[in-house]
Amino acid sequence: MSIKFTNVSKEYKLGNSSFFALKNISFEAKEGEMVAILGPSGSGKSTLLNILGGLDRASKGEVIFNSQKISELSDKELTKYRRENVGFVFQFYNLIPNLTAYENVEVSAELNKESHSVNEILNAVGLSDKKNKFPQELSGGEQQRVSIARAIIKNPKLLLCDEPTGALDYVTSKEVLELLDKINQEYGTTIFIVTHNSAIASMCHRVIKLRGGEISSIKVNENRLSPKEVEW
Ligand SMILES: Nc1ncnc2c1ncn2[C@@H]1O[C@H](COP(=O)(O)OP(=O)(O)OP(=O)(O)O)[C@@H](O)[C@H]1O
């Protein structure tokens, strides 16, 4: 499996003029990699992630996932691609407030053979003892663990995280990063992490930097750090 963007652009028309959120983005990533997307606010990080996850479409260019051309799929096919292959984690968790931790994960588990059980996944994220709590009874880090459990319950090939530690303190951020690293290793999940924090990049296999909608650098980390060694 691999991911390949070739000359991907995202254009927003504003009256007579247009604005490019992404300009000629080309890169490749391999199965099982952790990829960091770094860049200042407005540089196109979320736009890139959303196009890869099939939440948004490129205006131009080709996006390939596992020899499938995502950029050419119909809306229906794109929804199917997203359901079968992609898990999302956001900065502010997006949990359903009147459902327990268990139920929040359960709603995302469709009855399909590849799903883990809800209990197994809550155990993997270290929340077995909190499964009957509601989101407001959980800390930020615990809520993020629930949202990660929800994202991986269907065993997606791709886990896309947009600022997963953006709302968390240092210690809790490191716990979430350790969890993402564990998921990468145990399930072989390819993980993209959008972040402002360049320290997080040192635990990733590949680091893509964006600036003004363009790639400013791509670096492969030969010696990546474990999340425990990452400091900022
Ligand atoms: N629907 C839209 N219409 C017009 N412009 C948009 C739209 N969505 C995003 N943009 C613009 O595209 C650019 C890239 O946005 P994007 O959300 O990808 O940035 P980002 O790197 O994720 O920023 P942040 O770190 O603040 O989340 C921004 O300048 C944004 O204003």
Ligand SMILES: [Mg+2]
């Ligand atoms: Mg963003």
